[in-house]
Amino acid sequence: MNETLKMLLDYGIVFIIGGAFCAIAQLLIIKTKLTPARILVIFLIAGIILEGVGLFKYIVNFAGAGAKVPIIGFGAALAKGAIEYAKIYGIMGAFAGGLIVTAYGIGIAIVTSYIVTLIFNPKTKK
Amino acid sequence: MTKKKIDVKHQSKDEARNQRYNQYVNAVTPQTGTAKSLFHSFLVGGLICLIGEILFNLIRALFPAMSEIMAGHLMVMVLIVAAIFLTGLGIYDVMARKGGAGMFLPISGFANAMASASMEHKSEGLIMGTSVKLFSVVGPVLVNGIVWSSLAGLIRLLLP
Numbered sequence: 001m002n003e004t005l006k007m008l009l010d011y012g013i014v015f016i017i018g019g020a021f022c023a024i025a026q027l028l029i030i031k032t033k034l035t036p037a038r039i040l041v042i043f044l045i046a047g048i049i050l051e052g053v054g055l056f057k058y059i060v061n062f063a064g065a066g067a068k069v070p071i072i073g074f075g076a077a078l079a080k081g082a083i084e085y086a087k088i089y090g091i092m093g094a095f096a097g098g099l100i101v102t103a104y105g106i107g108i109a110i111v112t113s114y115i116v117t118l119i120f121n122p123k124t125k126k
Numbered sequence: 127m128t129k130k131k132i133d134v135k136h137q138s139k140d141e142a143r144n145q146r147y148n149q150y151v152n153a154v155t156p157q158t159g160t161a162k163s164l165f166h167s168f169l170v171g172g173l174i175c176l177i178g179e180i181l182f183n184l185i186r187a188l189f190p191a192m193s194e195i196m197a198g199h200l201m202v203m204v205l206i207v208a209a210i211f212l213t214g215l216g217i218y219d220v221m222a223r224k225g226g227a228g229m230f231l232p233i234s235g236f237a238n239a240m241a242s243a244s245m246e247h248k249s250e251g252l253i254m255g256t257s258v259k260l261f262s263v264v265g266p267v268l269v270n271g272i273v274w275s276s277l278a279g280l281i282r283l284l285l286p
Contacts, residue, residue, distance in 0.1 A: 014179040015172035018232070022171025023164050025227035030160050036230050037263065041270045043231065048271070052278040065178035068198060069205065069232045070171070071267070078271045082279030094279030098272055104199040105233065106268070109206045110260065113241040116214035117256050122245045 010064065017059075017066035040071050047075025052083070077102050163226050170221070170228030178205055178232075202233055209234035213241040239263040 025039050034042075050056040056076040059067045067073055078098035085097025099106075182201040185192065192200070212218040218238045222229040229235050243262045247255035261268065 011176055011179060015176045018175025018178075019168035019170075019172025019228070022226075022228040022231045023168040025231045026164050026167035027160075029227060030163065036227075037266050039227070040230070040236070040267050044267055044271050045274055048274045048278055052281070065182055065201070066172075066175040068202070069175045069178040069234075071231055071233065071236060074233060074236065074267075075271060075275070078275035079278045082275040083282045086279035086283050090283065091280065094283060095276050097279055098275035102271075105202045105206055108203045109210065109237045109240050112207050112210040113237070113244045113260060114256065116210050116241055117244045117248050117252075120214035120216075120245065122242075122248065 013062065014064050014066040017063035018069060019066075021066075021070040021072060043070065043072045044075035044078075047072035048079040051076035051079035056080075074102065074105070166224055167226045167228035167231075170225030171231060172228075174205075174228070174232040174234055178202075181205070205232070205234050206237040209237040210241040213238045214245065218242075236264055236267065 021043070025043065028034055028039055028042070029036070047056065050059065050072070056067070060073075060076075067076075078101070081097035081099070081101030082094050083097070085093030085100065087093070089096070178201055181204055182197060185197045185200050186194070189197070209218060212221075218229070218234075219242065222235075222238065230239070240260055240263070243264075244256045244260045247259040249255060250259075
């Protein structure tokens with residue numbers, strides 16, 4: 001009973017934190033009229049800075065996928081990789097690390113996009 | 127000459143009416159629209175993150191030998207593949223109209239931007255259309271991500 005309650009609480013935190021990031025982005029769109037691409041870049045750089053100063057791991061410990069799934073987590077993963085590889089391989093690692101750890105997602109996104117483009121035709125927008 | 131005067135008169139009349147209309151629009155629409163879209167993004171974004179967390183726990187339970195980091199990578203990969211297939215079927219864009227930022231801020235929105243850009247330019251050919259336009263939306267994210275994360279790595283090198 002206690003275990004399931006804790007699990008539900010964890011899922012609740014994931015939902016609220018993940019939703020809050022998206023609500024902040026939506027608020028930025030409405031209030032500042034920034035384009036979605038700019039919002040994505042702002043959140044990405046926020047993630048890089050949070051990881052760079054070492055705060056992001058506390059957010060992930062608290063919110064799990066609620067912090068990893070929004071684009072802020074992608075930025076944090078890039079920065080984490082760059083810093084980790086820089087520690088091991090020096091200057092060369094700083095340039096490669098970010099791409100190495102995010103290559104899973106980027107690689108499969110490119111390949112699947114290509115396959116889907118071959119299979120499906122674009123839907124006409126109504 | 128007289129015609130111009132009439133035009134000016136009309137213009138000021140129109141402006142006053144436009145102003146009144148804009149005031150009316152501002153008074154009636156934004157609050158409800160803002161609150162509703164904020165709530166929708168919160169709901170949809172939270173739901174996608176929740177799916178990610180459930181998926182992550184499922185992967186951890188199914189493959190106990192897999193490290194936590196690799197399980198995280200697999201979770202992101204599954205979300206990306208699902209989002210791209212939903213984009214291909216035309217479902218993702220329908221949902222994105224309701225979800226707003228809740229649909230594009232998660233990593234699935236990043237995948238959707240890639241797939242829809244490449245599909246949209248399919249008619250221009252696989253090389254000059256799809257392959258060129260694949261990054262037309264997500265390009266800024268990748269460029270800024272690589273530049274600033276490399277910088278973060280280099281700065282960390284300077285620190286003891």
